[in-house]
């Protein structure tokens with residue numbers, strides 16, 4: 001059973017990953033559970049420096065202007081198998 005702290009989707013089929021809130025300090029970084037597309041998306045939208053300096057909490061990531069459009073889209077889909085390419089465009093695999 002996974003739950004994503006960003007899009008708040010959850011369910012037994014939702015693949016989740018651990019995101020290190022401070023990517024350059026993995027050993028001491030807090031981690032949050034995010035789904036695969038959110039994880040891909042946040043690394044496409046933010047540099048490690050931005051993550052460390054400004055977006056080092058789930059609340060900051062959820063509230064980021066850059067995430068708004070993406071989050072409203074993903075919250076509206078029931079699909080769990082979604083791939084996100086590194087240009088930041090979200091694409092449905094099926």
Ligand SMILES: [Zn+2]
Nearest residue numbers: 004007035038
């Ligand atoms: Zn998510």
Ligand SMILES: [Zn+2]
Nearest residue numbers: 018019020039
């Ligand atoms: Zn990550």
